[in-house]
Amino acid sequence: MEGLEDNEELLEAKALLDxxxxxxxxxxxxxxxxxxxxxxxxxxxxxxYFEYLHTLDIESLSNASIEMPDYILKDVIDLLPKDKLVEVxxxxxxxxQFEFLENIDEIDGKxxxxxxxxxxxxxxxxxxKLSRYEDNQAGSYMQIELFKANANETVMEAVxxxxxxxxxxxxxxxxxxxxxxxxxxxxYSIPLADLIIYNFSLTLEEVVRSAKNEDFRPRSALDTDDxxxxxxxxxxxxxxxxxxxxxxxxxxxxxxxxxxxxxxQESATEQIYNLAGLNDExxxxxxxxAKAGKARAFWLCINLVTAFLxxxxxxxxxxxxxxxxxxxxxxxxxxxxxxxxxxxALTVTVRRLALGExxxxxxxxxxxxxxxxxxxxxxxxxxxxxxxxxxxxxDHMLGVVIGLSMIINLSIAGFCGAAIPIxxxxxxxxxxxxxxxxxxMMTDIIGFFSFLGLATWILV
Amino acid sequence: MEGLEDNEELLEAKALLDxxxxxxxxxxxxxxxxxxxxxxxxxxxxxxYFEYLHTLDIESLSNASIEMPDYILKDVIDLLPKDKLVEVxxxxxxxxQFEFLENIDEIDGKxxxxxxxxxxxxxxxxxxKLSRYEDNQAGSYMQIELFKANANETVMEAVxxxxxxxxxxxxxxxxxxxxxxxxxxxxYSIPLADLIIYNFSLTLEEVVRSAKNEDFRPRSALDTDDxxxxxxxxxxxxxxxxxxxxxxxxxxxxxxxxxxxxxxQESATEQIYNLAGLNDExxxxxxxxAKAGKARAFWLCINLVTAFLxxxxxxxxxxxxxxxxxxxxxxxxxxxxxxxxxxxALTVTVRRLALGExxxxxxxxxxxxxxxxxxxxxxxxxxxxxxxxxxxxxDHMLGVVIGLSMIINLSIAGFCGAAIPIxxxxxxxxxxxxxxxxxxMMTDIIGFFSFLGLATWILV
Numbered sequence: 001m002e003g004l005e006d007n008e009e010l011l012e013a014k015a016l017l018d019x020x021x022x023x024x025x026x027x028x029x030x031x032x033x034x035x036x037x038x039x040x041x042x043x044x045x046x047x048x049y050f051e052y053l054h055t056l057d058i059e060s061l062s063n064a065s066i067e068m069p070d071y072i073l074k075d076v077i078d079l080l081p082k083d084k085l086v087e088v089x090x091x092x093x094x095x096x097q098f099e100f101l102e103n104i105d106e107i108d109g110k111x112x113x114x115x116x117x118x119x120x121x122x123x124x125x126x127x128x129k130l131s132r133y134e135d136n137q138a139g140s141y142m143q144i145e146l147f148k149a150n151a152n153e154t155v156m157e158a159v160x161x162x163x164x165x166x167x168x169x170x171x172x173x174x175x176x177x178x179x180x181x182x183x184x185x186x187x188y189s190i191p192l193a194d195l196i197i198y199n200f201s202l203t204l205e206e207v208v209r210s211a212k213n214e215d216f217r218p219r220s221a222l223d224t225d226d227x228x229x230x231x232x233x234x235x236x237x238x239x240x241x242x243x244x245x246x247x248x249x250x251x252x253x254x255x256x257x258x259x260x261x262x263x264x265q266e267s268a269t270e271q272i273y274n275l276a277g278l279n280d281e282x283x284x285x286x287x288x289x290a291k292a293g294k295a296r297a298f299w300l301c302i303n304l305v306t307a308f309l310x311x312x313x314x315x316x317x318x319x320x321x322x323x324x325x326x327x328x329x330x331x332x333x334x335x336x337x338x339x340x341x342x343x344x345a346l347t348v349t350v351r352r353l354a355l356g357e358x359x360x361x362x363x364x365x366x367x368x369x370x371x372x373x374x375x376x377x378x379x380x381x382x383x384x385x386x387x388x389x390x391x392x393x394x395d396h397m398l399g400v401v402i403g404l405s406m407i408i409n410l411s412i413a414g415f416c417g418a419a420i421p422i423x424x425x426x427x428x429x430x431x432x433x434x435x436x437x438x439x440x441m442m443t444d445i446i447g448f449f450s451f452l453g454l455a456t457w458i459l460v
Numbered sequence: 461m462e463g464l465e466d467n468e469e470l471l472e473a474k475a476l477l478d479x480x481x482x483x484x485x486x487x488x489x490x491x492x493x494x495x496x497x498x499x500x501x502x503x504x505x506x507x508x509y510f511e512y513l514h515t516l517d518i519e520s521l522s523n524a525s526i527e528m529p530d531y532i533l534k535d536v537i538d539l540l541p542k543d544k545l546v547e548v549x550x551x552x553x554x555x556x557q558f559e560f561l562e563n564i565d566e567i568d569g570k571x572x573x574x575x576x577x578x579x580x581x582x583x584x585x586x587x588x589k590l591s592r593y594e595d596n597q598a599g600s601y602m603q604i605e606l607f608k609a610n611a612n613e614t615v616m617e618a619v620x621x622x623x624x625x626x627x628x629x630x631x632x633x634x635x636x637x638x639x640x641x642x643x644x645x646x647x648y649s650i651p652l653a654d655l656i657i658y659n660f661s662l663t664l665e666e667v668v669r670s671a672k673n674e675d676f677r678p679r680s681a682l683d684t685d686d687x688x689x690x691x692x693x694x695x696x697x698x699x700x701x702x703x704x705x706x707x708x709x710x711x712x713x714x715x716x717x718x719x720x721x722x723x724x725q726e727s728a729t730e731q732i733y734n735l736a737g738l739n740d741e742x743x744x745x746x747x748x749x750a751k752a753g754k755a756r757a758f759w760l761c762i763n764l765v766t767a768f769l770x771x772x773x774x775x776x777x778x779x780x781x782x783x784x785x786x787x788x789x790x791x792x793x794x795x796x797x798x799x800x801x802x803x804x805a806l807t808v809t810v811r812r813l814a815l816g817e818x819x820x821x822x823x824x825x826x827x828x829x830x831x832x833x834x835x836x837x838x839x840x841x842x843x844x845x846x847x848x849x850x851x852x853x854x855d856h857m858l859g860v861v862i863g864l865s866m867i868i869n870l871s872i873a874g875f876c877g878a879a880i881p882i883x884x885x886x887x888x889x890x891x892x893x894x895x896x897x898x899x900x901m902m903t904d905i906i907g908f909f910s911f912l913g914l915a916t917w918i919l920v
Contacts, residue, residue, distance in 0.1 A: 009821070027679060030696035147653075163657035173700065174653035175635040192652040193607075193634035197623035219487060235725070236490035238718035240633065240700040257717040258698035261724060265695070268728030269811055275732070276807035277800060283808055293833045296804050300837060303800050304844065307793040314789045321781075321788050328781050328788035329774045332904065333767040335792065340737060340763050344756050347736035348743055351729055361469070373753040377760060384764065444792065 006044055013040040014048065021055055031063035038064070038072055053079055062091035065100045069284060070107060077104055077111050085111075086118045093172075094126040094144040095259070101127060129252075138230045139223035141263065142244045142253030145171050148178040149204055151187055156200040173256055178218070178243050179204045186243055186251040189218035220245050223252055227263060232356055234260045271354055274432035275347065277303070299437065306441035310335075313445050317452035320460055326393045327455050330402055334451045337381060338409040338443035345370040345417025346439050350431050353421055363422050367415065374414020375407075382406035401458055405451035413443045466504055473500040474508065481515055491523035498524070498532055513539055522551035525560045529744060530567060537564055537571050545571075546578045553632075554586040554604040555719070561587060589712075598690045599683035601723070602704045602713030605631050608638040609664055611647055616660040638678070638703050638711055639664045646703055646711040649678035680705050683712055687723060692816055694720045731814055734892035735807065737763070759897065766901035770795075773905050777912035780920055786853045787915050790862055794911045797841060798869035798903035805830040805877025806899050810892050813885050823882050827875065834874020835867075842866035861918055865911035873903045 017037045019025040029037075034056070042049040053076060056064075061076070065088060068076065077085065089097050097119075105112035116124065126144045133139035147165060149158040158177060165171045177195055179188040188208050194216075198207045208216050220243045221230045234242065234257070244253040266280070273280045277299030282291040314321070314331070321328050349366060352358045358366055386403030390396050416439055421431030477497045479485040489497075494516070502509040513536060516524075521536070525548060528536065537545065549557050557579075565572035576584065586604045593599035607625060609618035618637060625631045637655055639648040648668050654676075658667045668676050680703045681690045694702065694717070704713040726740070733740045737759030742751040774781070774791070781788050809826060812818045818826055846863030850856050876899055881891030 028675070032696045159656055162653060166654060166657055173698070174651070175700070191634070192656060193622060194626060196619055196652060196656055197626055215488070235718070235721045236492045238633070238716070240635070240717045256698070257700045257720075258695070260717075261695045261720060264721060264724045265728070265815070268725070268732070269815070272728070272732050272735070272807060272811050276735075276803050278804055278807060289829050289833050293836055296801075296833060297837050297840065299804075300797065300800055300841060304793070304797060304841060307796045308848065310792055310796075311789050314792070318785045318789065322785050325778045325782045325788075328785075328791075329771050329778065331788075332770055332774070332792065332795065332908075333764070336767040336770075336900075336904070337760065337764060340760055341756075343736050344738055344759075347732060347738060351732050355725070355729070369749050373749050373756060376753055377757050380757065381760060381764060388768065440796075444796070448792075 009040055010044040013037040017041070017052055017056075020060065021057075029060075029063075031065070031067040034060055034064040035067045035069075035072065039069075042072070042075075050075070050079065058084070058087045058091050061088045062096075065089075065092065066096050066103065068103075070103075071288065073103055074107050077108055082111075082114060082118065085115050089115055089119060090123060094123075094130060094253075095142060097123060098127050098130040098140075133223065136227055137223065138221045138225040138227050138244055138255060139253070141227055141230075141259045142223070142255050143259075144253045146178060146243070146251070146254045147171055147174045148180050148251055151179050151181055151205040151208075152203055154201055154203050155195060155198060155207060158195075158204065159200065173241070175241055176243075177204070178251055178254070179208070179216075180251050184251055185249040186218055186220055186245050188216040189220075189243060190216050218243055221255065222247065228267075228356075230255060231260050231263050231267075267354065271350065271432045274430065274434075275350065275436050277437065299434075302434070302437055303440075306437060306444070309441065310444040310448055313448045314452065317456055320452060320456045324398075324455065324459060326389075326395070326398060327452060330389055330398075331448060331451055333385060334402065334405050334409055335444050335447040337385075337406060338413040338447045339440050341374050341377060341410045342413035342417040342439045342443045343436060345374060345414045346421060346435055347417075349418045349421045350435065353425050353431055360422060360426050363419075366422065367418050370414045370418035371411065374417075375411050378407050378410030378414070381410065397459055398455075401454045402451060405447065405454050408450045409443060409447040412446050413439075416442050469500055470504040473497040477501070477512055477516075480520065481517075489520075489523075491525070491527040494520055494524040495527045495529075495532065499529075502532065502535075510535070510539065518544070518547045518551050521548045522556075525549075525552065526556050526563065528563075530563075531748065533563055534567050537568055542571075542574060542578065545575050549575055549579060550583060554583075554590060554713075555602060557583060558587050558590040558600075593683065596687055597683065598681045598685040598687050598704055598715060599713070601687055601690075601719045602683070602715050603719075604713045606638060606703070606711070606714045607631055607634045608640050608711055611639050611641055611665040611668075612663055614661055614663050615655060615658060615667060618655075618664065619660065633701070633716055635701055636703075637664070638714070639668070639676075640711050644711055645709040646678055646680055646705050648676040649680075649703060650676050678703055681715065682707065688727075688816075690715060691720050691723050691727075727814065731810065731892045734890065734894075735810065735896050737897065759894075762894070762897055763900075766897060766904070769901065770904040770908055773908045774912065777916055780912060780916045784858075784915065784919060786849075786855070786858060787912060790849055790858075791908060791911055793845060794862065794865050794869055795904050795907040797845075797866060798873040798907045799900050801834050801837060801870045802873035802877040802899045802903045803896060805834060805874045806881060806895055807877075809878045809881045810895065813881055813891050820882060820886050823879075826882065827878050830874045830878035831871065834877075835871050838867050838870030838874070841870065857919055858915075861914045862911060865907065865914050868910045869903060869907040872906050873899075876902050 016029070020029045038049065038052065041052060089100060092100060101112050101116060104115065116127070129144065130140060147162055149161070162174065175192055177190045177192065178186060179190060181187055190207065194214060202210070219233065219237060219239065223244050223246050230242065233239065240257045242255045243251055244255060246252050270280045273283060277296065279295035282295035349370065382403040385406055386399035389402045390399030420435045420438055424431040424435060476489070480489045498509065498512065501512060549560060552560060561572050561576060564575065576587070589604065590600060607622055609621070622634065635652055637650045637652065638646060639650060641647055650667065654671070654674060662670070679693065679697060679699065683704050683706050690702065693699065700717045702715045703711055704715060706712050730740045733743060737756065739755035742755035809830065842863040845866055846859040849862045850859030880895045880898055884891040884895060
């Protein structure tokens with residue numbers, strides 16, 4: 001049965017790729033889809049997989065290029081002739097060229113340099129420009145290809161140039177005309193929907209001046225702006241493209257909605273993974289999992305140290321535990337509830353910091369909220385647990401001990417859950433990385449210490 | 461000091477809003493920014509806050525409308541005259557009209573109906589159309605306003621109508637012309653950048669036929685499609701707008717990039733929150749936190765039950781614990797490491813399911829990967845813990861016991877972490893909701909049972 005299912009999957013992937021290659025498919029396949037098919041075919045039939053790599057045309061390869069996981073990219077650069085790889089890179093837009101070359105460079109630095117050397121001077125210049133930016137800067141997300149015009153040109157002249165660009169297939173997704181002055185400083189951004197309705201013999205400056213109700217002042221990003229801020233601007237102002245300027249105001253590129261989808265999606269994945277002690281880049285490889293395993297082991301190692309710290313605390317109270325075995329039975333409850341209350345506060349705070357809903361200056365407000373919730377829930381669950389424990393072990397004082405320690409632990413858990421990410425953020429450390437381990441260390445230690453300490457004091 | 465800081469915050473918010481109202485600000489404020497200012501002013505100076513609500517013009521109110529938290533929206537509907545509210549709704553686009561009226565309806569159903577009754581017939585019709593869709597359907601995210609033309613119209617005629625629409629400020633963000641036949645069935649989608657370069661006296665049908673290299677067949681969504689699929693299409697094909705058709709192919713609306721930003725962001729927040737036992741809607745309120753506290757208490761309650769289950773398991777072994785207090789000291793380590801290994805596998809699986817990277821049919825592959833990583837890491841940490849425990853308590857057999865129980869618990873944790881979300885998804889239950897609680901219940905119970913069980917068997 002298993003063999004049959006696998007075979008079906010393989011046949012389906014091959015049929016899809018065949019109809020894509022022979023152009024008999026209704027909708028063009030996206031790069032993501034092509035890579036999905038290649039993954040399946042490689043898994044079941046390595047020989048066909050190599051044939052498909054050779055058969056795919058430049059455009060398909062370039063669409064798929066930046067979606068390829070390392071193990072497929074490795075085959076591509078090992079197998080395809082350098083000239084074909086150069087053509088694939090040339091078919092990409094500047095931001096994707098840069099990303100693809102970076103991916104190749106990680107696998108085979110020599111090959112990346114060889115490909116780079118064979119590119120046109122213009123492509124080389126664009127890639128070098130993009131390579132100067134930090135990973136989190138708007139510049140590293142921008143595309144250098146854009147459609148711009150001088151304010152003194154007529155609409156007609158601009159449209160003629162657009163026609164040439166479109167016919168040469170040089171640029172996609174043009175929704176705005178960026179208007180610059182003689183020094184290439186960005187002055188206006190005119191949506192094509194507005195441009196199209198004016199007299200084509202007017203100059204762009206005249207169009208702007210004759211439009212009374214419209215505001216063509218551009219909302220632009222500085223190339224050194226944090227991409228996080230830029231993504232927020234896109235969302236707040238419902239934008240689909242934003243021009244990027246340098247410190248002198250010169251138009252240097254544009255960021256489009258697809259960059260923003262990817263950024264939002266990837267930042268969220270990074271946060272979710274970091275909170276769970278995972279590394280998002282290491283988890284990307286799904287064939288070899290040595291990288292993922294190692295990255296996870298790192299966090300497990302830290303967790304082991306904190307777990308031993310907690311055991312060490314318990315060890316102080318061995319005499320008490322020997323006397324009251326009920327304490328050993330109940331102590332995981334205090335730790336587990338503390339951990340959960342803390343993780344709730346931590347997760348809300350990490351996410352709201354990431355979304356820009358709160359900042360360091362809101363610390364007081366956030367702490368007040370999180371502590372209030374933790375204290376109220378702490379009190380309710382402390383009473384519940386105290387009652388159950390009293391009845392179970394027929395010992396009222398045991399109930400008092402566990403109730404008190406839960407109030408202490410859950411309140412501190414709420415405080416730490418909110419405080420840890422805010423403090424990390426203040427010191428410019430990613431509040432999602434490692435914060436849950438610090439938190440559970442604190443809730444474990446405080447939970448065990450308060451419970452066993454109070455027991456030693458009150459019961460013994 | 462505190463008073464001063466607060467005062468500064470208030471003054472800044474007032475100054476911003478004032479310059480927005482008097483139009484002396486460079487960049488127009490977004491709805492999000494306006495709401496942020498209102499929140500601050502309400503916190504410190506209720507009287508000014510009410511004045512600002514009255515002073516803000518229709519456009520600012522409509523920009524801010526769907527960004528308002530319930531407690532501000534409540535003031536708005538209590539304070540502003542119905543006529544003004546009707547104008548605010550009329551200024552919105554259909555999807556936002558629908559969302560805003562829904563928000564009002566949750567606070568004051570009677571007011572929502574009154575406002576609805578006063579809207580124009582066309583607005584009413586649009587809102588009723590949108591209200592027929594389920595929350596997760598593409599139709600409920602679409603905007604009904606769009607720019608379309610008949611295939612037999614000339615480019616010039618279409619542009620003239622666009623001019624009228626733009627001058628009447630009826631439509632924004634037009635980047636494509638949707639071309640329909642006489643029955644309103646969608647035939648083509650022509651980017652304005654392409655439309656503009658053709659002879660304006662051609663009909664749209666002629667434009668499409670004369671364009672040899674271009675493919676104007678539209679990539680559209682069905683109104684009943686899952687919005688998750690639509691968002692993936694946007695990302696895979698770098699789209700900024702997608703036409704929406706009904707089952708007959710009739711063009712009924714469009715989805716734009718801003719809907720997709722919001723959807724991606726909100727789904728990610730929902731996943732992060734659900735994994736931590738939080739409800740994303742309950743957490744939105746940041747003034748009153750009764751709702752958030754109650755939602756959190758629900759998950760804490762379930763966690764308490766599972767924690768008592770774990771205690772119950774420990775209770776079976778009270779005789780063993782009494783004899784070997786070292787077991788009580790070490791047992792949290794087995795549970796904590798198991799929980800962490802499980803959460804790593806769970807988080808990766810939940811996120812990859814959400815991103816569509818894996819499906820039920822990939823279960824075998826995913827389980828293989830996660831179990832492999834868990835078993836290898838399990839073995840490494842089992843040996844480490846066994847050695848430390850042996851040395852600490854000078855008892856080799858204790859080391860053997862904890863080592864064995866860690867291998868068992870960590871392997872099962874990896875398996876459960878991957879299996880639980882895949883099974884939940886198979887039964888159409890959100891794999892992020894409740895899965896971490898089920899998981900830690902299993903790792904706690906298996907951890908304690910295997911450790912104390914092995915100890916009773918081997919040591920006693």
